[in-house]
Structure formats: structure tokens, C-alpha cells
Amino acid sequence: MEGARPDTFLRGSRIRLRPLELDDLPRYAELFSDPEVNLSYGGLGVPDSLLKLQRRYDSGEFDATDRKLHFVVEAGGEIIGQVSLKNDENLPSRAVTFGIMIGAGYLGQGYGTKASVLLLNYAFGILGYHKVNLDLFEYNVRAQTMYEKLGFVHEGRRRENHWSRGRFWDDILMGITAEEWWAKHGPPRQPETRGERG
Numbered sequence: 001m002e003g004a005r006p007d008t009f010l011r012g013s014r015i016r017l018r019p020l021e022l023d024d025l026p027r028y029a030e031l032f033s034d035p036e037v038n039l040s041y042g043g044l045g046v047p048d049s050l051l052k053l054q055r056r057y058d059s060g061e062f063d064a065t066d067r068k069l070h071f072v073v074e075a076g077g078e079i080i081g082q083v084s085l086k087n088d089e090n091l092p093s094r095a096v097t098f099g100i101m102i103g104a105g106y107l108g109q110g111y112g113t114k115a116s117v118l119l120l121n122y123a124f125g126i127l128g129y130h131k132v133n134l135d136l137f138e139y140n141v142r143a144q145t146m147y148e149k150l151g152f153v154h155e156g157r158r159r160e161n162h163w164s165r166g167r168f169w170d171d172i173l174m175g176i177t178a179e180e181w182w183a184k185h186g187p188p189r190q191p192e193t194r195g196e197r198g
């Protein structure tokens with residue numbers, strides 16, 4: 001059994017979420033240096049250098065605030081991905097944008113679903129958000145399938161808004177309300193933040 005580290009934020013079966021630490025940066029850079037992953041998230045396919053990542057870290061980009069949360073996803077003691085919540089709306093709207101990225105070697109093993117459920121339970125149950133939104137590129141079938149399975153609803157398309165792989169693609173807009181989330185995932189419950197790693 002590996003002991004609980006004090007920096008754990010949320011814990012689930014096989015994974016935990018925790019803040020990004022300075023000494024995580026080399027691993028973080030390595031994990032997200034895959035051009036396909038970078039492209040699927042809206043990057044240019046050019047990985048961040050360690051120096052650039054360090055500058056982003058120093059500027060407070062990964063700090064938790066009441067407007068944004070950013071966590072690494074850890075499994076088996078390794079960082080395997082990241083998740084985020086970003087609130088750019090006016091506060092009374094209680095709407096937030098969700099983001100997730102799982103590293104290339106860890107796709108299709110259920111980690112994306114587990115990390116999403118952990119953070120969305122927290123977003124709705126503890127932070128009291130009413131709505132979680134996201135958008136994705138239409139060619140990102142894996143993400144679309146995962147979001148549909150989680151209960152996200154298709155809300156629209158921004159046509160030919162993204163250039164990639166030699167053509168324009170639509171952005172797909174998806175969202176889920178607190179009521180829809182609880183109807184599918186059960187009633188609000190206190191998240192597990194302490195105890196043994198799953």
C-alpha cells in the first residue's frame with residue numbers, strides 16, 4: 001500500500017487528482033509532448049519546452065483559484081494526465097468549462113472516465129456549479145464518445161471553426177446540467193479526499 005500524500009485533492013479507484021508541483025514539470029512535459037495529443041487539444045502539435053512550461057508554472061497558470069482549478073491525474077504513482085475547470089462566465093451563472101487530457105500511453109483504459117467523474121462530482125456537489133460546458137473538434141471521436149457516455153448533451157456546432165489535417169472541422173459544443181449529472185450518476189455525495197490509494 002502506498003501512503004496518502006498530503007497534496008491529494010480527490011481520490012478514486014486507481015487514480016487521484018492533485019496539484020501540479022514544480023518537480024513534476026519534466027514528467028508533465030514528456031507526457032504531453034505527443035503531437036497527436038497536443039493537436040487534439042487545440043495546440044499546434046508543437047510540444048512545450050521545459051523552459052516554457054516552467055514560465056507557465058511561475059506565472060501562476062496552474063494555481064488553484066475560485067475561477068480555475070487545474071490538477072494532474074495520477075495512477076500507480078505516475079502522472080498520466082490532467083483535468084481542469086475554468087470559469088470565465090459571470091459568477092451568478094454558475095457555469096464552468098471542463099478540460100481533460102490523458103497521456104498517449106494511457107488512453108482507452110478508463111482513466112479519462114474516472115478522472116472526469118471525480119472532478120465533475122466535485123464541480124456539482126461541492127462547488128455548486130449548475131452547468132458544465134465543453135467543446136471538442138468533430139474528429140475527436142474518442143472524446144465525444146466518452147462525454148456522451150458521461151451524459152453530456154450535444155448543444156450545437158460552430159461550423160468549420162478549426163483547421164487541422166488539411167481541412168476545416170466543426171467544433172462540437174456539449175454541456176450537462178447539475179440535474180442531468182445527478183440523474184445519471186446518483187445523488188450528491190462527499191468526495192473521497194483521504195485514505196488509501198485505490
Ligand SMILES: CC(C)(COP(=O)(O)OP(=O)(O)OC[C@H]1O[C@@H](n2cnc3c(N)ncnc32)[C@H](O)[C@@H]1OP(=O)(O)O)[C@@H](O)C(=O)NCCC(=O)NCCS
Pocket residue numbers: 037040041100101102103106107108109110111112113114134135136137140141142143144145146149
Ligand atoms: C478524451 C480522453 C480524455 C478519453 O480518455 P480515455 O481514458 O482514453 O477514455 P476511457 O478509457 O475512459 O474511455 C471512455 C469511452 O470512450 C470510448 N472510447 C475509448 N477509446 C475510443 C476510441 N479509440 N474511439 C472511440 N471511442 C473510444 C469508449 O466507449 C469508452 O467507454 P467504454 O470503455 O465503456 O467502452 C482522452 O482520449 C484524451 O485525453 N485525449 C486527448 C485530449 C483530448 O482529446 N481531450 C478532450 C478534448 S475536448
